Amino acid sequence: MGSQQFDIDHALQPSRPGDGGAAGPGPRREPGCPRPLRYSGRMIRVRRHRPRAAVVFNPAKIDRSRLNRVVEREAERAGWGSTIWLETDPDDAGLAAARRALDEGARMLVVAGGDGTVRAVAEAAADSGVPIALVPVGTGNVLARNLHLPLSGVETAVRIAFTGRSRPIDVGQARIRRADGADETRVFMVMAGLGLDAAIMVSTNSRFKRLFGWVAYVTGALRAVNRFQRFRAAITVDGEAGARTRSHTVMVCNCGQLPGGLLLVPDARVDDGGLDMLAISPRRAIDWLGLWHRIMVEHRLSRSRAGQRLVELGGTRRLATLSHATGASVDVRVERPVACELDGDVFGEAVALRTRVLPGALLVRMPQEA
Numbered sequence: 001m002g003s004q005q006f007d008i009d010h011a012l013q014p015s016r017p018g019d020g021g022a023a024g025p026g027p028r029r030e031p032g033c034p035r036p037l038r039y040s041g042r043m044i045r046v047r048r049h050r051p052r053a054a055v056v057f058n059p060a061k062i063d064r065s066r067l068n069r070v071v072e073r074e075a076e077r078a079g080w081g082s083t084i085w086l087e088t089d090p091d092d093a094g095l096a097a098a099r100r101a102l103d104e105g106a107r108m109l110v111v112a113g114g115d116g117t118v119r120a121v122a123e124a125a126a127d128s129g130v131p132i133a134l135v136p137v138g139t140g141n142v143l144a145r146n147l148h149l150p151l152s153g154v155e156t157a158v159r160i161a162f163t164g165r166s167r168p169i170d171v172g173q174a175r176i177r178r179a180d181g182a183d184e185t186r187v188f189m190v191m192a193g194l195g196l197d198a199a200i201m202v203s204t205n206s207r208f209k210r211l212f213g214w215v216a217y218v219t220g221a222l223r224a225v226n227r228f229q230r231f232r233a234a235i236t237v238d239g240e241a242g243a244r245t246r247s248h249t250v251m252v253c254n255c256g257q258l259p260g261g262l263l264l265v266p267d268a269r270v271d272d273g274g275l276d277m278l279a280i281s282p283r284r285a286i287d288w289l290g291l292w293h294r295i296m297v298e299h300r301l302s303r304s305r306a307g308q309r310l311v312e313l314g315g316t317r318r319l320a321t322l323s324h325a326t327g328a329s330v331d332v333r334v335e336r337p338v339a340c341e342l343d344g345d346v347f348g349e350a351v352a353l354r355t356r357v358l359p360g361a362l363l364v365r366m367p368q369e370a
Contacts, residue, residue: 051108052082052105052107053106055083055084057087057112062137093116094111110158114137117138149366171361172187178350187358189254194233198339281322337350
């Protein structure tokens with residue numbers, strides 16, 4: 001039977017003379033042509049699948065033209081196929097776009113935006129086995145900070161996407177209960193909050209965010225604190241009834257570092273398999289001062305062994321206005337509807353928030369040396 005050639009899709013590396021494939025040098029190939037294989041007297045030409053990446057980007061944060069050249073160059077260098085490009089819009093922070101990318105077979109989701117865009121894409125990618133890569137161009141970029149990823153330089157971020165390694169991190173899942181009994185289930189990567197922290201997001205001017213970055217939240221905080229009233233909250237951690245508080249805010253954190261070097265929860269890690277609950281309940285100005293000292297001074301000192309010793313000797317010890325607990329699940333019930341936020345995006349008002357951790361549910365691209 002004469003020798004015939006076939007084009008087939010094949011995901012494996014072609015065999016080479018001497019590695020178990022056909023003997024002999026084989027026919028001459030032009031540069032760039034697939035290596036032919038011999039099988040039962042026939043010539044089989046292998047065409048390898050090239051994986052495709054999808055870029056989900058927020059056009060309010062970054063223009064596609066700024067990304068396009070860098071992404072296509074790095075994709076070509078790494079042997080990836082054509083890129084899928086998807087924009088977010090006011091009606092979709094990235095969830096629908098990410099789901100579409102996965103349906104089209106994307107093997108990596110590059111997310112160019114802020115924490116809200118990352119949260120939405122992570123909701124689609126969690127437990128999918130498809131990694132996300134962060135191009136942090138938002139206001140706070142809190143997840144990127146906690147992962148110690150570079151915060152400046154689109155080229156560096158894109159290079160990490162195509163040349164780095166995938167690291168599993170935890171995802172928080174939140175079930176939000178409305179006053180009418182309706183439930184909405186979402187995920188969060190940084191924190192879920194009820195009360196003042198969500199009110200700060202509502203009070204922060206979006207124009208100020210574009211102009212001044214995370215500093216804009218300071219003005220939002222000053223406006224919100226002056227008019228926000230404490231609320232009663234019943235908190236359950238890992239199924240065991242815990243604190244009953246009159247709080248300004250209750251937060252459930254997946255990681256501990258905020259913009260400006262603020263260490264809200266020094267021991268929190270994005271891959272520790274747990275969540276950290278904070279209930280903040282200051283009554284007077286001096287209580288706010290003690291809270292500020294704890295977060296701005298003592299938490300920073302706790303990064304070093306010498307600093308930990310200083311805190312032990314002269315720290316504020318336990319703050320009556322700050323409750324902290326850790327667990328795999330945290331449930332919060334409040335006496336009246338209060339504002340709810342996930343990763344800086346407001347999700348209306350809630351009367352209850354049920355959260356749990358999904359350990360290692362999301363893969364994130366990291367530098368090889370990290």
